[in-house]
Every structure is written in structure tokens, then in C-alpha cells.
Amino acid sequence: MKTLIASTVIAIAGIAAAPAAHAGELWRASGFEQPESALVDAAHNRIVVSNIVGNPGAADGNGYLSLLSMDGKMIARHWVDGMDAPKGMAISGGRLYAADITKVRVVDLASGRLVETIEVPGAVFLNDMTQDSSGKVYVSDMLADTIYRIDGDRPEPFVKDALLASPNGVFADGDRLIVASWGKGINKTDFSTAKPGGLLSVDLATKKVTPLPGAQEFADLDGVIAIGDTIYATAYMTGTLYSYKPGDAPTTIAQLKPGSADIGTDGKHIFVPLMGEGEVAALTLD
Numbered sequence: 001m002k003t004l005i006a007s008t009v010i011a012i013a014g015i016a017a018a019p020a021a022h023a024g025e026l027w028r029a030s031g032f033e034q035p036e037s038a039l040v041d042a043a044h045n046r047i048v049v050s051n052i053v054g055n056p057g058a059a060d061g062n063g064y065l066s067l068l069s070m071d072g073k074m075i076a077r078h079w080v081d082g083m084d085a086p087k088g089m090a091i092s093g094g095r096l097y098a099a100d101i102t103k104v105r106v107v108d109l110a111s112g113r114l115v116e117t118i119e120v121p122g123a124v125f126l127n128d129m130t131q132d133s134s135g136k137v138y139v140s141d142m143l144a145d146t147i148y149r150i151d152g153d154r155p156e157p158f159v160k161d162a163l164l165a166s167p168n169g170v171f172a173d174g175d176r177l178i179v180a181s182w183g184k185g186i187n188k189t190d191f192s193t194a195k196p197g198g199l200l201s202v203d204l205a206t207k208k209v210t211p212l213p214g215a216q217e218f219a220d221l222d223g224v225i226a227i228g229d230t231i232y233a234t235a236y237m238t239g240t241l242y243s244y245k246p247g248d249a250p251t252t253i254a255q256l257k258p259g260s261a262d263i264g265t266d267g268k269h270i271f272v273p274l275m276g277e278g279e280v281a282a283l284t285l286d
Contacts, residue, residue: 023254026072028280028281032049034052036262037223037261039088041091051066064086065107072280072282088128090129090130092137097131097137097150104120123141126142128140128168128169128180140167159207163211164209166197168181169222175205176201178199179200193220197219214249219233221234234260259275
């Protein structure tokens, strides 16, 4: 097993200096074109990977979805075509939802057929998606400080709040959404920020946005998941994978190349799309 981080980590900007756990690489799959998201389709024992193929904000028709086996073998490189720049995904009711700039694409999981395109009025740059226990789907709008909710095929603004600070990753965790913020004062040209992002919680009932203690302004965050009581998030610009537990500071557990994007999990492993390398890496936790 290849260890992805050194035994000594330099502390920066409040990040814990000594990692409590390491993430080792289990396998790596190649052949993708700017893979942005890796989502586990547990019902079919596979991983869905979104490919941007070009400008992340261009409606150019180049984007597509791929299928990987759980052990990293390519099942179908072009599983679903006809998209622009697909990013985060969610699964609900036998359908896969994919964020595609200002639209959400809907795919029938069983057939792999693109069955619907949902227009999201007012959307600017849709990014990550997640689904709650009732089957409702959520999608972040990174450039509008907004999270939308989709019930079936009906989109509506769920929460709009400056505290979201360019929300990127979203992950439904019980009665809350965990949000990975890219940061405040985002430059829409190069995506640099005046202040880096952090981790937030949004109550699904009250819609209240709460910054998670000790996890603010430490990185421009992209993907986010939770396994048990531990949150994992990637920093796209540096390729860093962080872990965070309530009461602690975020800790570096793996150092990949810049371009580490929207992570997925099967509850035991973390699947990391590496946009710049055209690869997906599977990591296991020590």
C-alpha cells in the first residue's frame, strides 16, 4: 500500500501538525477527461465519474459520465453523453442527478439513458449534489452563495446566505447538510479568494447555517463526505485531503496533486477524482 503523505506535516493556518490517520492508495484508474466527481452507485456496485472535458463553465456538449467497477476497472468510458460540463452528482429514486452549469441532468440508472434536463432558474454555476433520507436532492451554486433543493423534478432555492461563502461540496448527513466552502471574495476568472473557505452545517429543518468550530478559513474546499463522525474534504488548489472531527482542527491525511475534486465514498474508502491527471484514486484509511 502506497502511503500518500509524509510522517511529518508542516502546520499552516491552524491546521493540525500531526495527522491522526493516514490515507493510503488502494488503486488508481486512468483514461478520464477532467474527472470532477466520483459517486458510488451502491445498488449497481459501481462508481459513476463525471467528465468536464474543457471549460467548466462552457455549454459545449463535450461532457459525459463514465462507469468504474469498485476495484478500479473501466466498465464504460462513455456511459452517458450529451452533457456540457457535469460536476457533482446524487442518486434518488433510481435516478442519477448531475449538476451541469445551470441545469441538472437526470439519468435512469438502470438503462443509462438521459431522461430529463431540469432548468434551475437563476442558477450561475451549479457544482456539487447530494440527497437526503427522504429522497430530496440538493445542489450548490458556487457563484451565487445558494443551495437549491429538487423534489422530483421541481427545483427551488433552499438557502441563500453569504455565510455559505461560495459553497462547493455538499453532503447530506442525518438532519443536516455538510457544506465545504471555497471561500469569500471569489474571483470568477481564476477562482482565487480573498479569504479561504471552511466547513459549515445547514439544518435541513430550520435552514440555519452554522460554521463548524475550528474549521474556518483554512482552505479553498471542493468535495466533502462524512464517514461516521469524521468529515473529509479536499482542497482543489493544493490537492490536500483533510479530515475533521468536532472539537479538533482539520488535519492533513493525504497530499495529492492540485485538482483533487469532488470525493465519493462507500463508507470504507474515499474515491478522489484527479482533474489535472485524468485519474480517479481510491484511498483507504489507516
